[in-house]
Amino acid sequence: MKLFRYLIPLCLALSAWGQSPLVAAADFAVGDRVFIPLYAENLMNDGYADGIIQSINPDGTVNITLSDVVNGSDKTLYGTCSPSGNSPLTSGGADNAPDASKLVREVPTDKILPWKVGQFQYVERENLSTTIQRWLNGGMAITPNSLDIADRRARELGLPRLREVVAIAKLQVESTGGNGFPVPADRALHGAAAMLDAVAKRLQHNPQAVKDAAAILAGTAPAHSKDLLVETIVHIAKLTQSQLQDLANDDPDPRKVSGYSIAQLTAIYTGWYRMMTANDTQPYEHAQVAFFTDRAKKSLDAGKWPTF
Numbered sequence: 001m002k003l004f005r006y007l008i009p010l011c012l013a014l015s016a017w018g019q020s021p022l023v024a025a026a027d028f029a030v031g032d033r034v035f036i037p038l039y040a041e042n043l044m045n046d047g048y049a050d051g052i053i054q055s056i057n058p059d060g061t062v063n064i065t066l067s068d069v070v071n072g073s074d075k076t077l078y079g080t081c082s083p084s085g086n087s088p089l090t091s092g093g094a095d096n097a098p099d100a101s102k103l104v105r106e107v108p109t110d111k112i113l114p115w116k117v118g119q120f121q122y123v124e125r126e127n128l129s130t131t132i133q134r135w136l137n138g139g140m141a142i143t144p145n146s147l148d149i150a151d152r153r154a155r156e157l158g159l160p161r162l163r164e165v166v167a168i169a170k171l172q173v174e175s176t177g178g179n180g181f182p183v184p185a186d187r188a189l190h191g192a193a194a195m196l197d198a199v200a201k202r203l204q205h206n207p208q209a210v211k212d213a214a215a216i217l218a219g220t221a222p223a224h225s226k227d228l229l230v231e232t233i234v235h236i237a238k239l240t241q242s243q244l245q246d247l248a249n250d251d252p253d254p255r256k257v258s259g260y261s262i263a264q265l266t267a268i269y270t271g272w273y274r275m276m277t278a279n280d281t282q283p284y285e286h287a288q289v290a291f292f293t294d295r296a297k298k299s300l301d302a303g304k305w306p307t308f
Contacts, residue, residue, distance in 0.1 A: 028053055028062060028109055029254055032226060035118020036064070036111065042226045043162075045072030045128035048122055050115075054103065061106040121157065128153040128162065131257065135169045136235050143180035144170055146236045168202060171183055171195050172236055185246035186259060189268060192240060196271025199236060204279040209233060214284060219251055233275065248305040255303050262300045269296035269306055 028034065028054055040048035051064040113121065131150040135142040149171040154162040175191030176183050203210050206229060213233035215221035225231055251257050254265055273292040276284040284292075299306040 026201070028056070028114075029113075030055060033115040034062075034064060034112045035115050035122070036066075036107075037118060037122070038115065039125070040071075040072060040226075042228060043125050044133065045226075046122065046125055046129070047071040047103070048118065051104070057106060059106075061108055062112070063103055063105045064107055065113070066102050066104060124153050124157060128157065128159075132162070132165060132169070135173070136228075136231055138239075140182065141180050142169070142173060144174055146180070147173065161227075161229055164202065164206070165228050168199050168229075168232050171198050171202075172239070185243035186250070186257075189240075189243050189247065189260070192243070193264070193267035193271045196236075196240065196268070196275050199233075200271065200274040200277075200279040203233065203275060204281055207278045207282050209277040210276060210282070213237065217276075218285075237272065238277065240268070244268065245307070253303045254300045254305055262297070264295065265300055266297045269293065272308070 032053045034051055034053060036049035036051060038049060040046050047070050049070070050068040051066040053062045054064045054065050057063065112118075127149050131142065131146055135147075147166050151163055151166045151170075154160075154166055172195055173180050173193035175189040176245055177191060178188065208231045209227060210233060212225055212227065212230045214220065216223060216225065216230070216234050217237055225234075247257055247260070248254070254260075255262065257265070270289060270293045273284060273289050274280055277289055280289045296306040
């Protein structure tokens, strides 16, 4: 891999990246193989650099010869549960051609990790990312237990915002009664109102994420966000809309839907708007929850499905 085009972004990353939550600054020696994290807000875009310490400076910083730099689009680990045999992380097969090696000088040792430690941390982030992305994409077998494992990873990696994402994902998965497997809308929605209310309470402390999600739903912002909490809100909002549409397709008159009273359906719509107002702490489309609840109930009472 030609490395020169990555050197400036790498230097910027080294200046911005904080100390790893898994390990304090280690003792390094000349010849040690080191891992340089190039982490992103969205774990899907994580990268890393692989290098060898060539010398140690009087001020304690180190000079590193890079043998490989992998950015988010180049990496090979995403979507796997363990490193593949062809990955630089497992094969140690960094490109050592003379024209590929570049020296990065005066790197603080709290910006790098011993290779094995960094390898483990990176794979843990990949596994956490895989679980979240599978849930966001409607993947099967994202069970409460798998989300408990994801929460443990997020906690150990020091990622509190992703712990919030995982907690909300678990609320949604448990609400359907399907243990992570698909269930029809008429079954999944029985737990939707309580789930949406619980999500809304968690989002009360993240009003900007709710605003950003609302902009995506309104089509006034790009369809995807780097912030996985925003992606989570959009996912639940669209999923609930889709499930309600499934009920409407089964019976165009909501008063005749089997297993749901008007009060139960109204509670689902109320929960949706409660989520989109950060628990009624800010307006959604210039209105508060009471307005949307009243509008939904009037529509349902008239035998018409409300529109969002």
